[in-house]
Amino acid sequence: MKIVVTGGLGFIGSHTVVELQNSGFEVVIIDNLSNASIKVLENIISITNQAPTFIKLDLKDKAKVQDFFRAHQDIKGVIHFAASKAVGESVENPLMYYENNINTLVYVLQELNKLEHSNFIFSSSCTVYGQADTMPITENAPIKPAESPYGNTKKIGENIIEDICKVTPDFKAIALRYFNPIGAHKSAKIGELPIGVPQNLVPYITQTGQGIREELSVFGNDYPTEDGTCIRDYIHVVDLAKAHVVALQRLLNDNNETNFEVFNLGTGTGSSVLQVIKSFERVSNKKLNYKIVDRRKGDVISAYADTTKANTVLGWTAESSLDDAMKSAWNWQQKL
Ligand code: WQD
Numbered sequence: 001m002k003i004v005v006t007g008g009l010g011f012i013g014s015h016t017v018v019e020l021q022n023s024g025f026e027v028v029i030i031d032n033l034s035n036a037s038i039k040v041l042e043n044i045i046s047i048t049n050q051a052p053t054f055i056k057l058d059l060k061d062k063a064k065v066q067d068f069f070r071a072h073q074d075i076k077g078v079i080h081f082a083a084s085k086a087v088g089e090s091v092e093n094p095l096m097y098y099e100n101n102i103n104t105l106v107y108v109l110q111e112l113n114k115l116e117h118s119n120f121i122f123s124s125s126c127t128v129y130g131q132a133d134t135m136p137i138t139e140n141a142p143i144k145p146a147e148s149p150y151g152n153t154k155k156i157g158e159n160i161i162e163d164i165c166k167v168t169p170d171f172k173a174i175a176l177r178y179f180n181p182i183g184a185h186k187s188a189k190i191g192e193l194p195i196g197v198p199q200n201l202v203p204y205i206t207q208t209g210q211g212i213r214e215e216l217s218v219f220g221n222d223y224p225t226e227d228g229t230c231i232r233d234y235i236h237v238v239d240l241a242k243a244h245v246v247a248l249q250r251l252l253n254d255n256n257e258t259n260f261e262v263f264n265l266g267t268g269t270g271s272s273v274l275q276v277i278k279s280f281e282r283v284s285n286k287k288l289n290y291k292i293v294d295r296r297k298g299d300v301i302s303a304y305a306d307t308t309k310a311n312t313v314l315g316w317t318a319e320s321s322l323d324d325a326m327k328s329a330w331n332w333q334q335k336l
Contacts, residue, residue: 002026002074003248006059006108007081008052009036012123012181014190015241016079017044017052023245027052028072030059030082035195043189059104069111077119077248078112080105083153086199087127087298090150101153102160109164113171119251120173121244122161126233126264126303127151128177135231135270136306139177139262147298158262165260172259174247179233179266179305181240183325184332191332192237201273202234202326205280206333208289216288218273220295225302229273233266233304236320236328240265246316257313266305267318276322283327 003020007013008029014036020027021044029041029052038054045051057064059082069075083101084090090097105122112118128151129137130144146152161173182202184191197213198204207213221228243265250256271279277288311317320328 001076001252002028002072004028004030004072004075004078005081006030006078007036007083009033009038009040010081011192012178012237012240013081014040014044015185015237016081016244018047018185018190019238019241019245021048021050021052028075029054030057030068032056032058032082034058035084037193040190047185047187047189059107060099062107065107065111069115073115075112075115076117076252077121078108079121079244079248080108081123083123085150087148087150088199090148090153094149097149097153101150102156105157105160109160113164113168118168118171119248120161120171121247121251122157122173122175124158124175124177124262125151125154126177126179126266126305128155128158129303131300132303135302136268136304137264138306139264139309147300162260169259172251172256173261174251174256175260175262176243176247177262177264178240179235179264179303181237182234183236183238183320183328185238186328188328188331188335191329191336201276202329205277205288206329209280209284209286209330210333214289216277216290217293218277218290219293219299221274221292222295223301225272227272227274230299231270231272231302231304233269234271234276234322234325235265235267235318236325239318239320243310243314243316246314250314263310263314264305264307265310265318266307268305268307269322270302270304271322276326279322279326280330283323284330
């Protein structure tokens with residue numbers, strides 16, 4: 001079965017391609033290489049010994065998207081990762097985010113909608129909940145006003161998909177709301193490749209451990225949490241990738257209850273920044289150099305998933321612990 005993975009050379013995309021191939025799917029990767037290296041393709045092949053088809057294509061080019069789908073009428077599903085995802089950058093340059101994350105989604109949906117089989121998996125984010133009122137966060141938690149244009153593109157994206165599903169019964173979609181993806185494939189051949197100074201916590205930690213960064217700045221320790229630092233749900237990227245295969249199979253096997261479903265993908269455990277630092281120190285046997293600085297604008301105090309729906313309805317559960325994920329992130333960093 002041919003599955004298209006847009007953004008398939010990115011961090012979560014590449015790990016999902018590996019798991020799709022492990023599950024016997026034929027994969028076509030679309031990527032414009034704006035935030036990924038072609039070397040990732042070779043590394044995927046070296047892991048699975050299967051060569052996905054790779055099409056370098058910018059989804060902002062509507063005519064090219066139409067040509068692609070016209071040439072691949074036998075597609076059974078699309079997993080859509082392709083999007084810009086830097087929160088800070090989206091505040092600086094909102095229109096670039098709306099063009100790159102929304103226009104491209106519309107073009108892909110328009111073409112998928114013309115095919116006989118329309119199965120669509122959307123890369124969404126827990127950011128749609130903003131600062132949720134209660135923890136852990138269920139899929140029924142109210143959707144809050146977006147804290148950034150990036151977060152808004154995820155909210156709008158879900159609304160667009162839901163609107164199509166309302167009027168097109170045989171268009172089936174699942175939105176997966178990720179918590180905080182971290183770590184790397186056990187082979188250390190693929191992993192997170194932040195461009196420039198890492199915005200996210202774990203790559204900044206591993207680069208500091210490696211000596212690439214002087215010291216980690218902890219953005220505030222005066223939050224109303226046990227140790228004063230923010231709490232997140234850090235999920236191993238391979239567990240996350242496997243959830244995409246399970247969600248796709250749910251649609252391919254017509255096991256979905258409605259034609260638009262949403263699942264939170266997390267471990268169900270919240271970890272503070274200081275606990276993540278301790279995890280790194282345990283798995284690396286190194287002391288991490290860090291200092292406490294002011295809070296970062298837009299950070300929520302706490303966000304971790306209620307995994308009941310993913311576990312019982314989707315039939316998927318994260319298997320890796322924080323230390324497992326951190327160990328894989330450190331192995332990857334050392335390999336880099
Ligand atoms: C985690 C915690 C920081 C860096 C973002 C996006 C989300 C998703 C994942 C794309 C926070 C603290 C961080 C540092 C720090 N991205 N931190 N020092 O902000 O939870 O989520 O990335 O889908 O949409 O919002 O992740 O890793 O940036 O931060 O103290 O150098 O680590 O304050 O508490 P975040 P993060």
